[in-house]
Amino acid sequence: MDTGKKAFGQESKGKGEGASLNRPGNPLDCQSDQDAFRNLSGFVIKPVYGHKDIAPLDVEHDLGGPGEFPFTRGIHKRMYRDRLWTIRQIGSLGSAGEASIRIRNLLAMGATGLNICLDMPTIMGNDSDEPLCEGEVGSCGGVAIDSIADMRQVLDGIDLDRISVNWVCNAQSCVILALFVAVAEERGISSEKLTGTLQNDILKEYQAQKSYYFPPRASMRLTVDIIKYCCHHMPRFNPISISGYHIASAGATPIQELAFTLADGFTYVEEVIKAGIDVDQFAPRLSFFFKAHNDFFENIAKYRAARLIWARTMKEKYKAKKERSWMFRVHTQTSGSSLTAQHPENNIIRVTIQTLSAVLAGTQSLQTNAFDEALAIPSPRAEKLALRTQQIIAHESGVINTVDPLGGSYYLESLTNKMVEEAYRYFEKIEQLGGVIAAIEKGFFQREIADSAYRYQKDVENKRRIIVGLNEYMEDEEEPIELREPDPAFEARKIAELKAFKSQRDQKKVKARIEQIREVAQGKEEFMPLLIEAVKDGLTLGEIIGVMREVFGGYREEAIF
């Protein structure tokens, strides 16, 4: 993956000051006192930065203005002065009915977008009544979606013309999209009008989150299929959210998150172009998802580097001509994995700092974590505080008054440069391995991420990193907080509902649809039009994924630790 022209600061390459990519900034190696000042990516941070540190920077060429190529300073000219980022909180819960109540509460409190997560059985493409799913129905704060009946209930009362929904689904995205379109159509809303996002990023599943079931190639076909369908039928909808968040949650450092996410993005671009779609037809609707890490400036630099690399590569390598094709549009979530179970109130402060960092980085959309998330599914009180954190920063801090207020900072610009450079080194390495999918099959990302996760754990245990309340400033007494309790009767109720739903269908139609899906899976035709009709006839998620599994087969990774 040659990503075209290099970023600014090419000249500084070879100075030998950076961390080696094999062991990006391994703090375990550090002996001297100054090495104690390293960011999460392991880069050594100098005591002070000055004009010499940004000498390679060509302001016109490398920064431009906000809303101007290469968009380092942000994708909009006036940024939040015209429109605040979307306040996008998680609105799901086990049952579709409960989720609907949670969603309405969030909207009433001022959320302007929604994230809907799925429970583990739905994520893994199973119906709630599969014996394998026992104990996991409605788990992880995700909603159990088996059929069109569940989708109707989740979307009940949401104004789909106005509120954008981000569906946190991946390997089973085609079914979730089919259900979403089918329910919207029932309500008289055509698919052209629908807004929102499908996560639909399968590469990071193999790399990090591990919710895959088909082999990578088959999954990639489904992803490309969806992007194609959305190009032709859903012009306002983002068919993919290329996600670094999960890569980071699995342990990757910010530089790894940056490089791996962009590498995944370029891979999707290449695959869709190969499928015969012009780059300017789909690239404007590609979206991204980053994690706001604890290290404030490093996090901001990551977004600026991402915008610069994406814009240049889309324009120069993939020859995109539309300005929107060059724009790196991104959703952010604060760092769930940085939250501690010990003294959970401290997490409110962590989330606040991360939120401020995401805003100063120019995010388009933002989810703030609730402070009790290391313990349970957020309580209503914790969830409200998370949402209010965004509103306080938006309306009280004054940071939105001007665009990219940190632009020009010696430190930040130098760090942005460094991240661009290091990202290119990773791209070269991935290229040498034969591209992203080959690198997945060789376990490259998995090993890199596991190494970083272990290093971080050791740093915390050795107190090279201080986590307040965890390895320093500990207190024996914990103040009790009220947690949300899962509903123990839900699973049985859901299974009964599903069985009743299944028995009321036209069984002949169901069987015929299953065979049609099998044929499409065996051939090369597009899935989406058929799946939309199939879910209207009552086919369930488990039935659709089940027949695909029979054709595509499964996938097991080599367990690396």
Next chain:
Amino acid sequence: MRKIRILLAKPGLDGHDRGVKVVARALCDAGMEVIYSGLHQEPAMIVETALQEGVEGIGLSILSGAHNTIFSKVMALLKEKGISDVVVFGGGTIPQKDRDRLKSLGVGEIFTPGTNTEDIVNYLKKVLETRKESKT
């Protein structure tokens, strides 16, 4: 001296394996032999592997909330097969009241987020040594 052999398993549907991998490495670094099952293991597969590998401990990593179901199944299977000398421990987002419940089923220890890996190593060494002593 024979190394302590531990099976670490990731049961259920969830794929969040950061924790289990970190623990696997820490146990290896502490001189133990670790068999890591990989993802999506069913209780019967876990018990079968434990038997085949002749491990002294089974560690289950569960972050999905399915801990009550899964631990109960593993404990029941071990009992069914007459295995009483294997230490079962676990980790994940498991609330205090569930931790108490699991211990009453015979689960040795539950480690929650923020645990120092050294505490897990020390726990295993201690509990396995005590068992050896009581056998001899």
